[in-house]
């Protein structure tokens with residue numbers, strides 16, 4: 118009893134101040150109406166803190182929901198008070214056999230499908246992917262003719278550039294870290310601030326951005342039309358288009374190629390698909406912590422991103438606010454994916470975390486209000502390393518690019 122009380126006091130001390138928005142951080146990622154009921158639905162079904170807590174416990178007992186999240190803090194936030202404790206103690210639930218200890222955590226994760234969703238207006242064809250790959254590697258899409266998508270999203274380096282903030286046209290930087298293009302087709306929105314809904318829209322950004330490739334649609338189209346082999350390739354990729362060499366189609370072809378940049382067969386993927394020994398014990402421990410500490414609340418789905426926006430204040434970059442101008446969106450950033458994250462240091466939208474350990478520690482503090490021990494950090498890191506998959510050979514073989522007409 119005394120232990121319980123002490124735990125409660127420590128708990129309250131830890132949640133009393135400065136930890137607003139527990140629901141948003143710990144719960145909303147799953148409780149968005151797809152995986153689990155929304156806040157409004159839960160509140161209407163469980164109108165008192167006591168009912169609510171019972172429902173939480175039931176969901177944990179049925180292993181529908183991970184243990185270890187800040188349920189009490191969430192309840193306090195939702196109802197303005199904590200549930201009144203019932204007389205009996207609950208302590209014998211949730212015991213599991215040693216052999217199930219890790220596999221029960223699999224249910225929180227989604228294996229990576231072979232392909233991301235393909236939009237109806239941009240079907241994937243071999244001709245289009247071939248063209249898209251050439252454009253991705255072609256520096257002539259930039260004004261200087263020396264910067265390609267692959268300069269900053271180097272497929273051989275894990276789909277990024279491994280520098281703090283990318284360097285583009287005229288050695289300028291946009292002040293943000295380049296995310297990987299690998300598996301980017303699975304993201305629900307593109308960019309750290311989600312300003313592009315699709316890969317097609319995304320692609321048009323960097324080609325024109327002054328700090329990236331600094332070209333114009335006209336310049337790109339003019340240059341491509343002067344390369345006979347490209348004209349042929351566009352005809353093949355867009356057979357029904359009377360004037361296929363246009364900026365829309367450049368974006369479509371590159372997006373189609375990006376949708377093939379998926380990395381199957383990571384140790385974690387193999388583990389999810391049933392290969393029990395694909396993960397080390399340390400990695401399994403890390404997976405367990407990833408669920409129990411609540412990382413899974415935001416990092417979920419096939420690429421471990423909920424595609425939603427969460428507060429992360431690091432410098433004066435206001436994130437989502439720059440797109441919507443809604444004060445509520447200040448310092449919100451889209452959850453990045455975590456596949457191949459071991460390859461893409463440094464981390465965060467501003468590249469401010471040099472190592473994965475630093476990023477993990479910082480996440481736990483900022484997003485979950487928890488301090489992790491060195492051992493916990495080590496285990497989570499080991500788990501994240503198991504997310505490194507195989508970059509398809511076809512994608513990382515540099516294409517031969519056709520010459521301009523003389």
Ligand code: HEC
Pocket residue numbers: 140143144145146147148152153154159162163169170172173176181182183186187188191192225413414
């Ligand atoms: C990893 C995903 C996940 C996270 C994170 C999560 N939940 Fe859940 N939760 C679920 C699932 C799945 C269910 C079961 C839903 C069902 O049965 O339809 C559930 C059920 C519940 C229920 C019972 C619903 C019912 O009517 O039976 C409550 C209450 C609840 N969660 C509260 C919370 C709170 C509070 C938090 C944050 C502290 C939270 N959950 C975090 C996935 C999650």
Ligand code: HEC
Pocket residue numbers: 253264265266267268269270283284285286291293294295296297298301304306307308309310316319320323324328329330371453454
């Ligand atoms: C000068 C470096 C640079 C170049 C060149 C560049 N990018 Fe990027 N890319 C970035 C940076 C930095 C971001 C993040 C910007 C932001 O979120 O505001 C980004 C974001 C992205 C994203 C979003 C990924 C995510 O997780 O949200 C995709 C996809 C992408 N770029 C593809 C491309 C393609 C395709 C090209 C070529 C047409 C390209 N990039 C050219 C630096 C670059």
Ligand code: HEC
Pocket residue numbers: 141142143309407410411412413414415416426427428429450451452453454455458461463464465466467473476477480481484485497
């Ligand atoms: C409330 C949602 C939320 C929770 C919980 C959360 N994250 Fe994150 N995570 C984010 C967001 C948002 C970012 C992007 C921050 C930025 O740079 O703007 C991020 C970034 C990261 C990155 C850097 C990825 C990159 O490519 O730069 C890592 C690694 C990471 N999280 C791991 C974790 C771990 C481990 C946990 C649990 C200890 C966790 N996260 C908990 C939302 C969350």
